[in-house]
Amino acid sequence: MTYQGRTFTVPASWDVVDLDKAPDSCVRFDRHAVYLGTPGAQQNCPAKELGRTEALLVEPVKGADAHRTAHVTENRTAKTYRADAAGITVTAVYGRDKDAVQDVLRSADLPVDDASPAPSARPGPSIQAVPKDATSFQGKGFDKCEAPSTQQMNTWQESSPYSAVGVYIGGVNAGCPPDFDAAWVQTQYDNGWRFFPIYVGPQAERSAGSCDEDCEVITDPQAQGAASARDAVAQAQGLGFGEGSVLYYNMEHYARGGAVTGRVLDFLESWTTTVHELGYVSGVYGSVSSLIVDLVAQDGTGYTQPDVVDFARWVAPGGEAGEPPADTADPQIPDHLWADHQRIRQYSGDVSETYGGVRMAIDADLLDVGEGVVQPPQQKDTALAYTGTKTVSNGSPAELSATLTEKDGGAPVADREVSFALGTGDAAQTCTGKSDAKGVATCTVPSVEQPLTADATVPVTAAFAGDDAYKASEAGAELKLQYVTGRAYGLYGKVSVLGLPVVTGPTPDTGQVRTAGAGRTAPPCTQSVSALVLSADALCADVTTRTGPSGATATATVAKARIGLAGLPVVELSGVTSSAQSSCSATKGSTDLTLKIAGAPVDIGDAPNVTVDLGAGAKLVVNEQIATGDGLTVNAVHLTALAGAVDIVVASSASAAHNCG
Numbered sequence: 001m002t003y004q005g006r007t008f009t010v011p012a013s014w015d016v017v018d019l020d021k022a023p024d025s026c027v028r029f030d031r032h033a034v035y036l037g038t039p040g041a042q043q044n045c046p047a048k049e050l051g052r053t054e055a056l057l058v059e060p061v062k063g064a065d066a067h068r069t070a071h072v073t074e075n076r077t078a079k080t081y082r083a084d085a086a087g088i089t090v091t092a093v094y095g096r097d098k099d100a101v102q103d104v105l106r107s108a109d110l111p112v113d114d115a116s117p118a119p120s121a122r123p124g125p126s127i128q129a130v131p132k133d134a135t136s137f138q139g140k141g142f143d144k145c146e147a148p149s150t151q152q153m154n155t156w157q158e159s160s161p162y163s164a165v166g167v168y169i170g171g172v173n174a175g176c177p178p179d180f181d182a183a184w185v186q187t188q189y190d191n192g193w194r195f196f197p198i199y200v201g202p203q204a205e206r207s208a209g210s211c212d213e214d215c216e217v218i219t220d221p222q223a224q225g226a227a228s229a230r231d232a233v234a235q236a237q238g239l240g241f242g243e244g245s246v247l248y249y250n251m252e253h254y255a256r257g258g259a260v261t262g263r264v265l266d267f268l269e270s271w272t273t274t275v276h277e278l279g280y281v282s283g284v285y286g287s288v289s290s291l292i293v294d295l296v297a298q299d300g301t302g303y304t305q306p307d308v309v310d311f312a313r314w315v316a317p318g319g320e321a322g323e324p325p326a327d328t329a330d331p332q333i334p335d336h337l338w339a340d341h342q343r344i345r346q347y348s349g350d351v352s353e354t355y356g357g358v359r360m361a362i363d364a365d366l367l368d369v370g371e372g373v374v375q376p377p378q379q380k381d382t383a384l385a386y387t388g389t390k391t392v393s394n395g396s397p398a399e400l401s402a403t404l405t406e407k408d409g410g411a412p413v414a415d416r417e418v419s420f421a422l423g424t425g426d427a428a429q430t431c432t433g434k435s436d437a438k439g440v441a442t443c444t445v446p447s448v449e450q451p452l453t454a455d456a457t458v459p460v461t462a463a464f465a466g467d468d469a470y471k472a473s474e475a476g477a478e479l480k481l482q483y484v485t486g487r488a489y490g491l492y493g494k495v496s497v498l499g500l501p502v503v504t505g506p507t508p509d510t511g512q513v514r515t516a517g518a519g520r521t522a523p524p525c526t527q528s529v530s531a532l533v534l535s536a537d538a539l540c541a542d543v544t545t546r547t548g549p550s551g552a553t554a555t556a557t558v559a560k561a562r563i564g565l566a567g568l569p570v571v572e573l574s575g576v577t578s579s580a581q582s583s584c585s586a587t588k589g590s591t592d593l594t595l596k597i598a599g600a601p602v603d604i605g606d607a608p609n610v611t612v613d614l615g616a617g618a619k620l621v622v623n624e625q626i627a628t629g630d631g632l633t634v635n636a637v638h639l640t641a642l643a644g645a646v647d648i649v650v651a652s653s654a655s656a657a658h659n660c661g
Helices: 063-067 098-107 150-159 182-190 221-238 258-277 291-296
Strands: 015-018 033-036 055-060 071-075 080-085 088-093 137-143 164-170 194-199 246-250 281-287 308-316 342-355 358-369 382-386 398-406 417-422 429-434 440-445 457-464 473-481 483-495 502-509 513-515 519-521 526-531 534-546 551-563 571-583 587-597 600-602 610-615 618-627 631-641 646-658
Touching: 055 098, 080 098, 088 098, 137 194, 150 182, 150 342, 150 358, 164 221, 164 358, 182 194, 194 221, 194 358, 221 246, 221 258, 246 258, 246 308, 258 281, 258 291, 281 291, 281 342, 291 308, 382 457, 398 417, 398 429, 398 457, 398 473, 417 440, 483 526, 483 571, 502 526, 502 534, 513 534, 534 646, 551 631, 571 631, 587 618, 587 631, 587 646
Parallel strands: 015 033, 033 055, 137 164, 164 194, 194 246, 246 281, 281 308, 308 342, 382 473, 483 551, 571 646
Antiparallel strands: 055 088, 071 080, 080 088, 137 358, 342 358, 382 398, 398 440, 417 429, 417 457, 429 440, 457 473, 483 502, 483 513, 483 534, 483 646, 519 534, 526 534, 534 551, 551 571, 551 646, 571 587, 587 600, 610 618, 618 631, 631 646
């Protein structure tokens, strides 16, 4: 087998796993295997893996280290070789068959026979220790065999209830390689994570935990306890955990009694004493039915107890995590023991949970360790619904409101600031309000100023930024913008008789005015119109709009007009004015004029739609008012005859107000 230009001779019974081709493969040291490549960020490993046999992890190296001279170190406490050579780094572990691992390393020209002891001194100058509070925490945490990637950690920090992580830093029975470094620890600390570093050394029995009769066991308790402590401190220092950090020894469940209990207690007392001598804090992990019972039995005997206990009492047997306990109390542990922020409870084991789309196999824990960091309350999901006005009018105030509730159950969320934005871009108008006891937040835009769009709508958004207790949420709506339309003209005429068609277009004409703002549209007045049977003088048209609230007034005036059709009496008009006024509260029309028919004055009064029969099928309507969907059209005079061949309007005005909802 050749990798990175170096040939390894591997026993035929061993597995060879190419991590570049199978990035989800779990790197495990409890089976005979050689792993080639860099462990992937999505390793599909169990939450915990214990046990050692003979295995190697061969990783590629680039940059300046790609040309280094081969060098091998051995950590006899952890039964591990590390080989650094041109283009590769090899982590090799051994159990009962050390010679097999040495043979594989020799086959690749790695100088295992000249291996030097692994350094156990203080970390180098490039490693900066995280602060002491890195291992202090109150709240929910999890532990898993391999360290998650920074991307996974970031996602879970944002989406999960956890803010502490248990990481495996080494030990002769650690089933997963320590696949993280001091830079990873510093990054996670800066991102708000706290830690409980776990060391898996010799166990009480070969079958402890997930070991398949392969666990290294305690044979010389005091010596092995001290050696494990020294190695754990060395590994912790190399990962950036400085003095004052809590280091946890993982002692899996065992059959209590006699010599077994004696070896465990002697081993852990030696561990604790040595950890203290090196400036660290002693923690142990174990089952309430074995280790914890044995430790509690030593109360008052002078036994040197660990400083912190991490005990397993599960509320769910696996699959999905059960409901976390309220605290770290346990019937097996007297209240006076480990009472001052000195406990972790592992309440679910080997469960899978998904947050933010990232699924991981974990053990779930509740921590009460130290007093440096308190987990913020778990953020609850929120829902925001816009409940304010549905229409707005330029120049008028607009009351915006939204209701903030818990997404699960709908309970109101009070005393939170909600920000509102009416409109977008440069036209956006903003205000803020605080939710009341019913979750309703309200604020007012003093004077709306929004552009009129084709669909006459204005977007509004309400946003809650979130806080330690509640997640952010947002709501949007489309509000109707009130607007007006209007048109006015002085004269329109169509006469299609005697073979001499006469057509006079609307003169003068404002055209159709559509606006949500204030303004005036008034084309130049027309001095006179003369078209055979139709004449008029001093014709004017005007549409004036206003805001606060919206409204429009259309006005048309004609000083004098004369209609003289063959076979019909002459119609004479003077002082003609028509007006149409519209707003969301009222619509009104009026006409003012002096009328003569065949030279005789005719008193029309103020009533709308007064009809005068001119004979020969001709009809004259004075103060004609035609209701439209949102407004009114007023024609001062409208003459029709000969089945539409004659259609004359004098002084027409129209206005409407829209989106009055």
